[in-house]
Amino acid sequence: xxxxxxxxxxxxxxxxxxxxxxxxxxxxxxxxxxxxxxxxxxxxxxxxxxxxxxxxxxxxxxxxxxxxxxxxxxxxxxxxxxxxxxxxxxxxxxxxxxxxxxxxxxxxxxxxxxxxxxxxxxxxxxxxxxxxxxxxxxxxxxxxxxxxxxxxxxxxxxxxxxxxxxxxxxxxxxxxxxxxxxxxxxxxxxxxxxxxxxxxxxxxxxxxxxxxxxxxxxxxxxxxxxxxxxxxx
Numbered sequence: 236x237x238x239x240x241x242x243x244x245x246x247x248x249x250x251x252x253x254x255x256x257x258x259x260x261x262x263x264x265x266x267x268x269x270x271x272x273x274x275x276x277x278x279x280x281x282x283x284x285x286x287x288x289x290x291x292x293x294x295x296x297x298x299x300x301x302x303x304x305x306x307x308x309x310x311x312x313x314x315x316x317x318x319x320x321x322x323x324x325x326x327x328x329x330x331x332x333x334x335x336x337x338x339x340x341x342x343x344x345x346x347x348x349x350x351x352x353x354x355x356x357x358x359x360x361x362x363x364x365x366x367x368x369x370x371x372x373x374x375x376x377x378x379x380x381x382x383x384x385x386x387x388x389x390x391x392x393x394x395x396x397x398x399x400x401x402x403x404x405x406x407x408x409x410x411x412x413x414x415x416x417x418x419x420x421x422x423x424x425x426x427x428x429x430x431x432x433x434x435x436x437x438x439x440x441x442x443x444x445x446x447x448x449x450x451x452x453x454x455x456x457x458x459x460x461x462x463x464x465x466x467x468x
Contacts, residue, residue: 267412275306288360322369343385
């Protein structure tokens with residue numbers, strides 16, 4: 236099991252004034268950009284939507300669980316260097332035989348009891364049906380201190396506007412990549428500033444906070460033990 240590939244990845248949010256496919260095409264044309272993926276305003280680190288009431292073939296009474304859900308385009312796995320275990324990773328724009336579809340991780344497949352998940356149907360609590368196109372190998376999309384949760388990835392439509400854009404850069408030309416992105420974004424004439432973040436920095440900051448919290452918890456535990464001993468004495 237691996238974590239999400241965060242090195243050399245930048246991101247920014249854009250509103251409904253910018254079309255996803257147009258932005259992605261222009262970003263991908265920059266020589267410093269290796270891959271681009273867009274999510275539906277969802278942040279990668281510990282900010283995942285959840286859903287319950289999912290049904291599937293063979294579900295037993297009482298088999299209820301909370302599934303994490305992500306809305307992302309076809310290059311999500313490629314951009315974050317995730318490995319596909321079986322099936323394919325596609326979007327709603329690329330298939331015509333299904334009403335809707337999704338990709339799941341191994342944990343979700345295990346919970347549902349599927350030995351061969353590809354082609355199985357998942358029904359949402361609203362009655363919407365999704366065909367499983369592929370299964371991603373388990374990866375840590377939250378802190379390494381937490382177990383891997385079941386994940387459902389639903390494709391977003393490229394013609395929709397707005398979202399959060401993640402892009403993998405050539406490590407030798409990050410500065411020029413950021414500069415070119417800023418210049419490109421000015422042409423959209425948006426009424427908000429472009430704020431570019433870096434996923435690796437965010438992960439490092441988050442891990443430092445977890446380390447500090449863990450250290451403080453250890454100190455408080457030690458202090459509690461000392462107070463208890465003094466009380467006994």
